[in-house]
Amino acid sequence: MSEVKKENKIDKLLNQEMTRRKFMKISGKSLAGLTVSASLLSLFGCTQEQVDSGAVSLWTTPTGLLVVNQAKCTGCQRCEINCTVVNDGMVSSHTSRVKITRNLMSNNGHGTYQDDWVYYPDTCRQCDVPACGEACPKEAIYADDKGVKHVDEAKCVGCGACVEACPWHMPTIHPETRKSTKCILCGACAEGCVTGALSIVPWDAVTAAAQPTRKN
Amino acid sequence: MTIYGWAGKILRVNFTTGSITTEDTMKYKDYIGGIGIGYKVIYDEVPLDTHPYDEASKIVLAMGPLTGTGVPCSGRLSMTFLSSWTKGFSVVDAHMGGHISHALKYAGYDGIIFEGKSETPVYLKIDDDKVSIEDASHLWGKGTFEANRILVEENGSDFDAATIGPAGENLVNMSCMITSVGNAGGAGVGAIFGSKKVKGFVVRGTGSLKVADPKGLKEVSDYMLRELVGGNNNHNVPAVPQSWAEYSAPSGKNRWSGAPGRGWHKAEGGFVDMGEQPVGDIDKIGYRAHKGHFDHGPIADKYMVKVGGCSSCPIRCYAQYDIDPLAEYDLPTKVSNTCMPIIYQSAWYPEGLTDFVDEGDANLVICGAGARAVDDYGLWDNYGNIQRDFNYLYRSGILKEKLPEEEWNSIPWHWMKEGDPRFVVDIVRRISLKEGEISKLGLGTYLLVEEWDLGKEYFDIEYLQNVTYNGYPKHHSSEDAWQSGLLYNIMYNRDCMVHHITNFVQSGSPYELYKKILEEEFGEGAVDKPKHYTPMNRAKARLAKWAFIGKQWHDMATLCNWMYPMTLSPSKERGYKGDLELDAKYMTAVTGENWTREDVDLVSERVTNMLRVITAISFHIHEGSTNLREDHDTITAWVFDKEPDFEPFEAGTVKMDREDMEVAKTMFYEEMGWDVKTGIPTRETLERLGLGYMADDLEARGLLPA
């Protein structure tokens, strides 16, 4: 590899890291009141109106920007199926690390049985300072070199402190192993989402799409 | 030993004694699941002279090994029971989608046997292995929407619910059960639950289903999603030209109707454009089905919020509407449905409809009102027969003759004439609450003809669409699938619900293309040109058998017959050929046993013959019949007499020929291994399928063919 090309590559990665840092500042916060450029909207697969209405959430993850668009979630539960078949080799709604079923029927006055179709998959935010990890008495939740939080099953005693501590109760005690289990950002849920309601946009794509809006 | 695919237990609840027990599913393994378990339990445990509303009557709700394992389009369950409304009062099944079948399997059950009768209204609560019978007096009389909502609120947001409405409670034969707002199981199951004073059930399942080869399962699923699956009804070309596609359906009457510029105007945050959905793009498959547009044209987009459907299914065939013109009439505006309720309510308005806000919106608004009403009251429409009976009897003046004058005058006919959506709601209420003589429409066509003395010739009226004299209409019959379609239409004790052939005929693909694919499979002459059919031949008999037994497979597995089998594919690289081995591949990955297509066919044939044997015994008991060919499989006259300008076999007609259809029946019975004179399975066939005990039974009753 020539030096010039190597330099370019490093520049590119630096830019991506800067983009990620920028988005981290608003991870999970409402975007209402902001305008989003056309190139970013097309990347997120949403419209400005959906951003304004609060239907879209963005979450910063180590591998990309996680976009959840509840206007597009049709409740098929394939995210939960793919999560568990890939990670557990069995199929379950309860153990899934992405959670739609609990929102599908009835969620705070919304859902299938509340006469509207407002539901969405809850996802792990891979918090920089994870409440789950902080709460674990056995320090069984650790971050890998990319910042993805994992459960060390050897240390986990299945006490459920992480489940309680997480504001969104995303970790789950697996009913059979009696160990905590949580999202490790494998991406199976988003890859299998049949309406693109759940997607992970890689940082290089976000970085590239963010460029044209820069003033310089 | 670990069981893969099956949850392992069947729940048995007796509402007379309150006993709740479980038993090993594996004792039914020869029958796989769903209706297979259903037929076996009904045959073994319910004497076929039992009245469906008696204490001895049972409902067998069951899923198969593929449901809940993540196999796409597997979010279904079957309910098997004795019919209260058809000639012979034999076995029927209802099929229900939604999300509750998955929940039941995660809770650890492959099925529930509902037996006995409660004194007071109750519901069944299933919270994993904690199962209880709960008081439902506060729910009795309530519509399904409210009852399901209350049940989920009372029990917890991770529960799902299914209930019957007032129609079932009041023992209206034409009644159903509803889950997930608008997913219905029909065929009269509502009243059977009602007779047991069971409002419904709630489930929470926190367990998991074991899969023998998860990696293999994921691979087969992804392969299906990338290469095989099409749109709704597995139509394999889009309705509107898409840039990647070679073909589209010029008429647009094809169910892959999501297209650029079409979508949901009432979506949260504004219009969602369904765009193009190229083969291989998994994240766009959900935009292929746009049933709203298929049913109601462009006006549907204006009121659509989203699409929906069953667990695990990428084809979202439910159109979910917020039809605000209904608010003007104090009617609910939220409607979610895919089937007859959202298509066929204008038949309640024999004098026509008037548009509401935009040109061409009358049918949509009326269907919205009607769908919501029938689903809330839990009224089943027998694939449109109830509407057609009403419409015809009104137009012919018979209805006025049959109704007492006072009752006639109490009906808001002005609403009907004005096209007011409250009219359909009013009539649905009267039928569901058994109010007055008009509610006899809820008996079902067969008993209505008896009750009002309408005569056998009533079934011969073309408009009414009755395919036999047994009380149910055709369901994608000869008009799509020539003799083959008509053959499987007359095999059941309800409308046939077989979609094998209509799915490729209506796919939008060029005729020559699918003909070649199907003829490779079934032989030359298997497939006729649209609206230009040819005399019966052996290949068509094989095709009919494939479709007939295949439908039973889907209700055993349990898979959606609107989607399976994957006969065609949208992929040019595959030459548009689907994969008929797919179901076996799923069985292998899920169960860890080596399944082939022949294995699938064998169990399908076994369960199909159980249906036939049970039907023969019921017809013997109730009709004194010893011949199904003559007493069950009789085709109504209009099928042969319609379209007087055409001769059978002429280009442009599907008018059938009497002699040719008798040839067709004979060939079909031969393919099935049934006696050609009586249409009853021979001992040889039953022995081959492991049903020797049924042959013995037939013999003891004097029904076994010589």
Place this chain on the structure above:
Amino acid sequence: MLFGPRKKGFAKEVELTDFSQEVNEDKLKEEEEKMDLMDYLDQLDEEESPLTSEELETEEAVEEEKSETELLADFIRLRSQAAHLTAKSSLEKEEPELEQLLEDLKNDEKCKDITSIRGEKDIYFYSKDFMSDNYAMIAALVEDNNLPRTIAEMVRWNCKTYPCATPLYYFKNSPYFYTDAQIERALMRIRQEEEYSDIQELTTGNNVRYLYSTLHMTEKYARALAEGVEYGEYGYRRSN
């Protein structure tokens, strides 16, 4: 017709309330204050300094620079992916050396997916990886913008290929998006001109108009097919 003028005598008249065109001070202010997402992100305090270049050392291969022909192919692919043909005339405006470039393109192993279709007025390029030949045929007809010819060609093709009669509403869908008035004008010319004499019209029981070509089917058969589509399984539903 979804947003067309409403006919008189409809059950309900709706008053349209649309403030979007009005000058509304609050609205203007709101627009002014609305900040671009990326500007907003820049303005927020940095949480941590980004990783250093050392931390990002990588041995991943860097993409090779692309040749002119490959760039052109990429451009055509991108347009094909978005369902657009690329007209030769439009390339000519931007590429002085177009002929040479196209010659290179033809011989480039990496660009075998790029092909073209000759329309009445132009040559159109597309990538076979993203666009089917049949769609390119339709898209070229649409680009040529000769409506009578487009309608006649597609009616014939549909009659021959599927076989089926073609409803007029087919031409209101993607990618045609013709208006009723455009279709009527085209039909007038089709009725008058000799080269289109095989194109005939029929109306189904629910008043839906269909076209078919007598080169490929009889009136009786075309009618049966059209009625079959409109009547369907459940009877007539729409009448657009």
